[in-house]
Amino acid sequence: MSAAAQSIPARSADYIVAIVDRELVTNSEVQLRLAALRREAAQGGTRLPPDDELRRQLLDTLIDERAQLSAARESGVRIDEPELDRTVANVAAQNRITLAQLRERLQRDGIDFARFRSNLRDQLLLERVREREVQNRIKISDSEVETLMASRASGVAPPEFNVAQVLIGVPEGASEAEVAQRRAIADKALERARGGEDFTRLVTELSTGSKEQGGALGLRSLDRLPDLFSDAVRDLRAGAVVPQVLQSGAGFHVLKVLDRRDGGMMVTQTRARHILLRTSAQLSQQKAVARLAEFKQQVDGGKASFAQLARENSEDGSAAQGGELGWASPGQFVPEFEAVMKTLEINQISEPLVSRFGVHLIQVLERRSVPVDRKQQREIARNVLREQKFESAYQEWARDVRARAYVEMREPPQ
Incomplete structure (x- = not known):
């Protein structure tokens, strides 16, 4: 309900134009809305419909508001006093006046302060119930989520790998026999790793490289790994051992993928x-x-x-x-x-x-x-779909509320 509409005190020339459930719509409210629209149209250079049509539209809007307010009162939702106090204070702040000055202005305009607070409470109540009821009507299917995700995918973050290695170093200028010996050690390490032996133990026992963190290099994207390593692990899952010994200028490498985190x-x-x-x-x-x-x-x-x-x-x-x-x-x-x-x-x-x-x-x-990640993608998609469907869900709710309401039109007094 509009606070302005409710704030106007009854005048002797005023009369009821509609009854909506137990709520009233008065002629003074309709006239107040008309006057406000005309002022704004004049200031903004907007053309309005003819007066009769405009009045019918405003009356219809007021009836919708009363029907929704009636439904809100029956919903069980309550607005507590501290929240109402904050809203009143905000009204004063918006008008750049103190709370005492707001009271004086309302009194000067013939508006009862208690009635003014009551109207603001109605506004808050209606906003809260409207948002809750409309959101409850919005249904989003899994297929809608998947379709939107596919249409909005603009890029994928690269996966990251935590690779551990057993390095069997080969000294520069080593003989063929020494190279073959080192290769045999690496082959045996690979066999033990593929057999399920603890990889950290193999690193501690055999590796000539870093043994900190069990030989792990830490999470890195493929472009931050040596090409030799990235080519070997890119298709492997966490826990997999690279199925062959790799050879580089540093020696022989036995690799295991400790962790893989696919980018979303x-x-x-x-x-x-x-x-x-x-x-x-x-x-x-x-x-x-x-x-x-x-x-x-x-x-x-x-x-x-x-x-x-x-x-x-x-x-x-x-x-x-x-x-x-x-x-x-x-x-x-x-x-x-x-x-x-x-x-x-x-x-x-x-x-x-x-x-x-x-x-x-x-x-x-x-x-x-x-x-x-996939879960976050789905939540983002649901939020987008929820907002896209809000307006149509609101219109459906408003129609249902209006259809359930008792509306009695009154003729002007003769």
């Missing part, structure tokens, strides 16, 4: 921060856009810090961290947010953008490419 799909992660202003009766979308545009000018002009503006103004949990959202993979944010974020250069600030959560200002801080 490479994705680009972004570290960004934002300022979020939630629209309401007290802060229209147009005003929120204007305010964020002003914030952008202040930061671009060096007159303010993005982080400080976020701490003082942003209306989500990131405010305390200066708007920091952490490292995010594709699909973590709503599509409209992500689409704009992708276009930004490092340290660039976006123009204000609108999402279902409100109006945002975004700044990109860093980007990086990281491998993600």
Whole structure:
């Protein structure tokens, strides 16, 4: 329910235009919405439908809101007092006034403060229930996930190998007999390794190379291994012994793959921060856009810090961290947010953008490419699909709520 709509006190000329379950829609609310739309259209140069059609559209919207609010009240979800207190304080901050000044302004406009708090509670309740109910309706199949993963795969991180070796060194200038003797030792070491003998024991007993970490070289991609080694191990799994002795200028090598970690799909992660202003009766979308545009000018002009503006103004949990959202993979944010974020250069600030959560200002801080394993790939794909399906799921939920609601239209008094 709109706080502005509910905040207008009943007037003698006012009347009920619709009853939705136990909620009322009054003519004054419809007129208030009409007036607000006309103001914004005039300021933005937007053409509106004829008055009769516009009134029908607004009335239909108000009936939908009342039906959803009625369903939300019956859901069992509750908004606690501390959260409501924070929301009221945010309204005051948005209007750049103190809480005491907000009370005075509401009183001057004939709006009861308790009623005002009640309307804000309704807004919070409706947002929370709407998000929960819509998310519960979104179904994502495994085949959809696999299809999206295949279509979005842009690269794969190389696998890494931890290879251990027994090195049987051959001195420079060694005779053929000495080389043959060293080869025989290496062949015997390979036979013992393939027979399952502990490889660390073989390294300790026979290797003339490094014996630290059991002769292990540590996790390395193939391009960081000698070509002789990488060619031999690239198709082997963890625990496998290279089936033949390898020979190099240093001597003879017996190799075992201690560990193999296959690389996942490479994705680009972004570290960004934002300022979020939630629209309401007290802060229209147009005003929120204007305010964020002003914030952008202040930061671009060096007159303010993005982080400080976020701490003082942003209306989500990131405010305390200066708007920091952490490292995010594709699909973590709503599509409209992500689409704009992708276009930004490092340290660039976006123009204000609108999402279902409100109006945002975004700044990109860093980007990086990281491998993600199969499980992470599936989760990213599910997030992307979930956001893609949100709008249609919301429309379906709204239709169902409206269909279940009792709606009684009232004629104007004669």
